[in-house]
């Protein structure tokens with residue numbers, strides 16, 4: 001399958017949280033965060049063919065997720081209703097990213113759907129408006145709509161794009177799933193980390209506030225981290241369960257990937273400042289105007 005930028009496929013990249021601090025809670029009980037979203041060059045792929053029937057049809061399935069619950073379907077419906085679009089769309093997708101791993105697969109799929117259908121249906125919504133619609137689907141959807149590596153605050157809706165050195169990451173799935181709601185509901189979760197100044201960010205001076213309790217409830221995450229830190233600086237992403245290790249040399253990342261015990265699966269991805277989704281959008285927009 002050709003999923004390059006030149007095909008009909010739209011990329012739906014993964015993200016990492018290079019750090020995740022919980023600084024408090026809002027009046028709805030949601031946790032206020034400071035985090036650094038690192039966009040990756042790797043992820044799922046989606047293809048869209050608008051139709052005149054008005055129906056949203058998913059031509060691919062995810063085991064255990066009903067069509068009506070699929071974030072791709074929900075994002076399409078939401079945009080269709082918001083913009084009173086009469087057209088529908090047939091949507092195919094290829095999932096590569098493990099679900100519920102803290103690498104944002106579902107949120108990214110929703111963002112790619114919003115951005116692509118805004119283009120095909122000619123809704124003409126701005127990035128900010130699309131991100132606003134996306135927030136009702138999930139806290140991480142806005143960051144994927146913006147498609148920039150960025151510091152984020154609040155529940156993820158305050159976004160400050162940043163240009164980081166582009167490292168390579170080995171992202172490993174430990175084979176266990178972690179529920180975001182359970183992590184945020186845990187009694188022992190630290191909830192009052194002092195806010196940091198973005199300018200002061202370093203990997204070593206930050207942490208993932210969810211990591212300790214996840215390592216306790218899922219010892220396999222702790223085992224994986226212990227194994228990975230022998231090779232490179234490593235940390236859990238989001239509320240888990242995936243863990244990443246940071247490399248400046250992609251060959252080193254691939255060598256460690258090869259050495260992974262068979263019980264764990266991983267992929268190597270490049271950290272990028274502009275997501276492949278944004279590059280795809282720029283490309284199709286340019287093609288339309290020339």
Ligand SMILES: C[C@@](CO)(OP(=O)(O)O)[C@H](O)COP(=O)(O)OP(=O)(O)OC[C@H]1O[C@@H](n2ccc(N)nc2=O)[C@H](O)[C@@H]1O
Nearest residue numbers: 029030031102104138139140155156180181184238239240
């Ligand atoms: C914390 C992050 C960082 O990327 O974790 P990951 O999901 O990527 O692991 C995300 O923002 C997560 O966003 P998302 O995965 O969309 O969370 P949701 O489904 O909206 O939330 C599930 C539940 O977790 C709790 N929740 C979620 C986000 C937040 N900032 N505070 C919370 O307290 C709420 O109880 C909510 O009902």
Ligand SMILES: Nc1ncnc2c1ncn2[C@@H]1O[C@H](COP(=O)(O)OP(=O)(O)O)[C@@H](O)[C@H]1O
Nearest residue numbers: 070071072099100101102103104105106107109
């Ligand atoms: N298109 C989709 N891709 C992945 N997960 C989806 C999708 N639609 C709905 N979901 C649901 O969203 C949950 C969270 O998925 P995901 O975004 O991959 O995890 P995380 O937020 O931990 O990175 C999944 O467990 C699944 O039930």
